[in-house]
Amino acid sequence: MPDTTTLEQPALEQLFLKARTYNAFTGDVDDALLRRLYDTFKFGPTQSNTCPGRFVFVKSPEGKAKLGPALDKGNYAKTMAAPCTVIVAYDMAFYDKMPVLAPHTDARGWFSDSPEAELYRAALRSSSLQGAYLILAARALGLDCGPMSGFDTAKVDAAFFAGTKIRSNFLVNLGRGEPSSVHPRAPRLEFDETCRIE
Secondary structure, three states: OOOOOOOOHHHHHHHHHOOOEOOOEEOOOOHHHHHHHHHHHOOOOOHHHOOOEEEEEEOOHHHHHHHHHHEOHHHHHHHHHOOEEEEEEEEOOHHHHHHHHOOOOOOHHHHHOOOHHHHHHHHHHHHHHHHHHHHHHHHHOOOEEEEEOOEOHHHHHHHHOOOOOEEEEEEEEEEEEOHHHOOOOOOOOOHHHHOOOO
């Protein structure tokens, strides 16, 4: 009987070892799959369960028209052609949700009076984690991903988050990856170059 406490090799390959960043996509990403995606990755841990990530799934021609002017030239065509682009963002007022997210304690007060720089670090850190969970959950559900920066955050914030305390972090194109759009895999650093055990 297999050890059910660890993932088998095909799952590891799908999530990490053979997964790639795609630059072109085919297919469609329907709304039901996006809801399933969120309902999967929302359980990933964040600092004190703050869950500051906010996600805009840009699919419509109108949404793409709003996003397009913010994209760097090198990201424009592939993003406009992707079935879906996720704006991974963070809410600087995330603490307002703490009575729901941490009902066992008065966690709102841990953050509400913090300096903006501390709120920014907390929101950016945990929303980045949530964006990574999104990528892994998408791969687990059979989607391919193309995460990227290369856009004007101020333009995205003005187009999608005006009048709020939500700020954009990074983008992820979603769909079925086109194999011809993948570059040869770049090297990674070895354990001894990046890690130590004490």
